[in-house]
Amino acid sequence: MAFPTRGQTRYVAGAMIELRDIHHRFGDRIILDSVDLTIVERRVAIIGSNGSGKSTLVRLLNGLLVPHRGTVRVDGMDTRGEAKAIRRKVGFVFQDPDAQIVMPLVDEDIAFGLKNLKLSKDEIARKVEDVLSRYGLEHLRYQATHTLSAGEKQLLALSSVLVMEPDYVVFDEPMTLLDLRNKKMMATVLATLPQVAIVVTHDLDMLSGFDRVLVMDSGRIVMDGPPATAIPHYVGMMS
Amino acid sequence: MTFALYIARDTPLHRIPPAAKLLALVVAGIGVFLIPDPLWLLPLLAAIAVLFVVAQVPLGATARQLKPVAFLLVIIFLAHGAFTSWTLGVLVVLRFLLLLMMALLVSFTTRVSDMIETIETVLRPLANIGLNPAKVSLALSLALRFIPILAEMTHEIREAQRARGLDRNIIAIAVPLLVRTLRLANTLTEAIEARGWDPDPPARIRR
Amino acid sequence: MDTRDIVYVALFAAVVGALGVFPPLTLPLLGVPITAQTLGVMLAGSILGARRGALALLLFLVLVAAGVPILAGGRGGFGVLLGPSGGFLLSWPMAAFAIGWMVERVWGRLNFVKAVTINVIGGILLIYVCGIPWLALVAQVPWDKAFFGSLNFIPGDLIKAGIAAYVAVTVKRAYPLIQPAAVNQE
Numbered sequence: 001m002a003f004p005t006r007g008q009t010r011y012v013a014g015a016m017i018e019l020r021d022i023h024h025r026f027g028d029r030i031i032l033d034s035v036d037l038t039i040v041e042r043r044v045a046i047i048g049s050n051g052s053g054k055s056t057l058v059r060l061l062n063g064l065l066v067p068h069r070g071t072v073r074v075d076g077m078d079t080r081g082e083a084k085a086i087r088r089k090v091g092f093v094f095q096d097p098d099a100q101i102v103m104p105l106v107d108e109d110i111a112f113g114l115k116n117l118k119l120s121k122d123e124i125a126r127k128v129e130d131v132l133s134r135y136g137l138e139h140l141r142y143q144a145t146h147t148l149s150a151g152e153k154q155l156l157a158l159s160s161v162l163v164m165e166p167d168y169v170v171f172d173e174p175m176t177l178l179d180l181r182n183k184k185m186m187a188t189v190l191a192t193l194p195q196v197a198i199v200v201t202h203d204l205d206m207l208s209g210f211d212r213v214l215v216m217d218s219g220r221i222v223m224d225g226p227p228a229t230a231i232p233h234y235v236g237m238m239s
Numbered sequence: 240m241t242f243a244l245y246i247a248r249d250t251p252l253h254r255i256p257p258a259a260k261l262l263a264l265v266v267a268g269i270g271v272f273l274i275p276d277p278l279w280l281l282p283l284l285a286a287i288a289v290l291f292v293v294a295q296v297p298l299g300a301t302a303r304q305l306k307p308v309a310f311l312l313v314i315i316f317l318a319h320g321a322f323t324s325w326t327l328g329v330l331v332v333l334r335f336l337l338l339l340m341m342a343l344l345v346s347f348t349t350r351v352s353d354m355i356e357t358i359e360t361v362l363r364p365l366a367n368i369g370l371n372p373a374k375v376s377l378a379l380s381l382a383l384r385f386i387p388i389l390a391e392m393t394h395e396i397r398e399a400q401r402a403r404g405l406d407r408n409i410i411a412i413a414v415p416l417l418v419r420t421l422r423l424a425n426t427l428t429e430a431i432e433a434r435g436w437d438p439d440p441p442a443r444i445r446r
Numbered sequence: 447m448d449t450r451d452i453v454y455v456a457l458f459a460a461v462v463g464a465l466g467v468f469p470p471l472t473l474p475l476l477g478v479p480i481t482a483q484t485l486g487v488m489l490a491g492s493i494l495g496a497r498r499g500a501l502a503l504l505l506f507l508v509l510v511a512a513g514v515p516i517l518a519g520g521r522g523g524f525g526v527l528l529g530p531s532g533g534f535l536l537s538w539p540m541a542a543f544a545i546g547w548m549v550e551r552v553w554g555r556l557n558f559v560k561a562v563t564i565n566v567i568g569g570i571l572l573i574y575v576c577g578i579p580w581l582a583l584v585a586q587v588p589w590d591k592a593f594f595g596s597l598n599f600i601p602g603d604l605i606k607a608g609i610a611a612y613v614a615v616t617v618k619r620a621y622p623l624i625q626p627a628a629v630n631q632e
Contacts, residue, residue, distance in 0.1 A: 064429050084435065092433035099423050100430035104352070104383045113434035146387040160434070244513045244522055264524060307519045311530055314595070315585050322588050331586050335529055342525025346513030354512040374452055378505055381456035382463075386509075386516060389457070389464035409482060413613045416464070417489065420457050421621045427457075428450045436449065 015075055016040045017061060017090075017168065017198075022070035024056055024219075031056045032067065033219040039198065041211035045227075046200045047234055048216030054200045057216070058170045061198065062090035074168070088117070091166035091195075095173040097153035101145045106137065106156060109145055113164045131163040135189075151182035158189065171199040175206065204231055244304070244346040252294040252348045257357045260345045267341055271334050277326065280333040287340045296347045304343055312336065355379050373438040377431070385423075392419060454494055454623070458502035459509065462486030463516035481518035484603065487538045488569040488610035491545025492561060493617055495624040500543035507535065530587075533580020537573045544568035546624075549614075553626035556618065561611030569610065570603045 017039040024032040032053050046054045059065040060072045063083030072079040074086045094100045103109040107128055114124045132138045135155050140148065148156060154174070161169060171190070175183045187206050190197060199210075207213055213230035215223035215237070223233045274280055291301065312332050319328030359376050366372055396415050397406045405411035447455075465482040491499040506516070507527065515522035517535070527535055545568035552560050574596060581592040 059429070062433060064433055084437065087433060087435045092430070094426055094430055096426060098388060099426035102377075102384065102427070102431055102434070103380050108380070112436075116435040116437055144387070145384065146391070164434070244515050261524075268528060304515075304521060304523070307521055308526070308529060315530060315587055318587050318591050318595075322591060323586070327586060335585070338528055339523075339525035342523040342528075346523040349513065351512055351514055358508065358512060371447075374447060378452050378456045378459075378501075379508070381453065382459040382505055382509055383514070385457055385460040386463045386514070389460045393464045409485065409609050410612060413465075413482075413485065413489070413609070414616055416461065417493065417613065417617050418620060420461055421617070421623070424450070424453045424457050428453045431449050431453070438449075 015167065015196075017075075018071075018073045019057075019060065020071050020073075022057075022060065022067045022072070024053075024060070024065070024067045024069075030219055032060075035070075035219075035221060037214070037221065039196070039212075042196055043210040043212070044196075044198045045207050045210045045213045046198065046216060047202070047204070047207075047213060047230075049238070052216040053219040054216050055172060058092075058172055058198060058200055061168070061170055062087050062092055064092070088164060089167050091161035091164060091169040093158055093161050093169060093171045093174055095176050097150075097157040097177075098146075100157050101153065101160070104144060104146075106143050106145055106148070107132070107141045109156060110160050110163050113160060117164070127163050131159045135159050150178060151185055154178060154182060154186060155189075162193075162195075166195060168196045168198065169193065171197060171201070173200055173202065175201060175203045204234075207231060243351045244300075244343070245350050246294075246296060246300060246347050248295045248348075250294050250348070252290060252344070255348075257345075257349045257353045258360070260349060261354075261357060264341055264345050268338055271337050274334075275330075277330045277333055280330070280337060284333065284337055284340070287337065287344065290344055291340070294344060294348050296344070300347065301340075301343065305339065308335075308339060351383065355383070371438050377436070377438070381427075389416070389420065392416060451498055455498050455501045455505055458486070458490045458494055458499070459505040462490065462503065462506045463509070463514070466516050466518040466520075482606075483518050484538075484569060484573070485606045485610050485613075487541050487573075488545055488565045488607065489614060491542035491568060492549045492564065492610065492614035493621075493623060494542075494546060495550050496543045496546030499546040500539045503539040503542045507539065510535075528584075530581055530585040531577065532584065534573055534577035536580075537576030540576065541568050541572050544572050550624055550627040553624050556615065558611050558615055561614050562607055565607035565610050566604070569607055570600070 017037075019035055019037040022032050022035040022037075023030075035053075035057065046057065048054050056065060060067055060079065061074065063072075063079035063086050066072075066080050066083075074089055077086055077089075079086055101109050102112050110128045110131060111124050114127055119127075129138075132141060135158070137152070137155060137159060140152060140156075145153070145156065174186055174190075178186060183203070183206075190199070190206070191209060199206075201207070207227045210227050213223075213225065213227050213234075214221050215230055215234045217237065222237075223230050225233075271280070271283075274283075312335060315335075316328045316332045319325065319331060355376075359372060359379070362370060362375055363372055393412065393416055396412050396419075400406045400408065400411045403411075462483060465486045487503060490502045493499075494502060510517055510522050511524045511527055513523050517526060526532070545564055548564040548568060549556060549561070552564075578589075578592050578596055581587055581596070582589045585592075587595075
């Protein structure tokens, strides 16, 4: 597995996520208020208090939500109308692996997304084997998913997303439910991920290697910069 | 699947395709009701018992399944003895016992996933009347995946309520169970859609 | 049926299964064991509505038939569905549908009393109307015996109708999932 060079920006032509003039509401409550954002970096973190709009913001990135106003483009494609193609490009790892493992057996769950791509059986089997061995899950291949440990479940949830070979991976609080050992494991996985990663988190410790940190408050991005400046700003805001 | 009646063995009965077993079950199920004489049912029962031995089904597993029904069968038998005739009682009870044993034999020797696959195949022609096989298949898999999760969740809630002396209070268990289930449903829906699940794929462009 | 509907159907089938794993409670005065499973039938109907509720129970029965031991007491298999109590079990999707249908009619005005009434009609009467004739015809038990024998379970069922009504009204406050029937739309 190739260790990515930190701080390196992807300069693939058009490889970026763009949000323009985003407004989003839940009933009367304003969740996102004129957000403009262009993501070209490899490691982007989004931090902010509960209810600041982080989760809504990342759900716009793969078309799980479509904003009430404004546009979201992934590599030039609009999430309004091209959600299907965009979901292949942008993988999404949720907080609770139990809520995102869909199938009863480990290998079935990894194959779940691939089946939606209408690949041949052989191709699916090959990709499943690839990802199983990459994350050391081979011995769990035929195991019932509910019998896995918390760390194994999080690895499976991640494998099931990565097997789709997305260009971007969104993580919505991937560490919150994990113990210290599994947090370290996830941090290693994150550090070595070749994809662009956009991570919502409360764990300020894991942000040192990040290229960019966005601080959100009341539906706006109030700070945008490298960890060295963004984190102290956020800590100051909270105290 | 750890959550099933299936008993993993390598016997001729395990190797019969599930579709054949299901078909045999349906035919035998009807056949049992066409036999009017209990004397004819006894050799059948003996034959099924032999098959249980062939399939290497442990006695305990069979007993566990039959015990709750045995009570009901005894009552039915006694009711017949008292109000109709003992012969009819024997006939009715033997029929149920046969039916139950045959179905158990199929469940003990067939993986749930194989059974589900067979059910999906059987349902496939119904796609013409609007039953979407991809949706049926997702619903079956999800239910199998979440039965142990929800059973575990029920157990956890019960343990938590025990501390408050509410572990025998169904309301104190059902409300949190349902609220958690509905919250789980939200994330699960997002997770399925995020992985590109699509029940209505466009017609294949290949060829 | 969108993805969310399928998830609800599957999760409620699993909830009914989980309630079966829950050890049966014995009523203190009557000594009759009651399982929480028909509670699941009532809840599926009154929380998900007619269509999704019925499908959840249909899915549950398909899993039972496929050999998943999710009937109370860890039972399962095709044989149980055709056994003496098969009529009661096979009526569950219909009962969930009937309960859901009635709840949809009174959705905006649903309260505890209405919910109990609906559960008694859909979750007790309808189930017995299907279950007793099955017991009489399939097990060839005389009709009056089948009828009076089944009455033993009525007290437990009434308690469940009350519990299900209370739970459904409580859950509705946090998660109103049903679209009211057209007649009641404001």
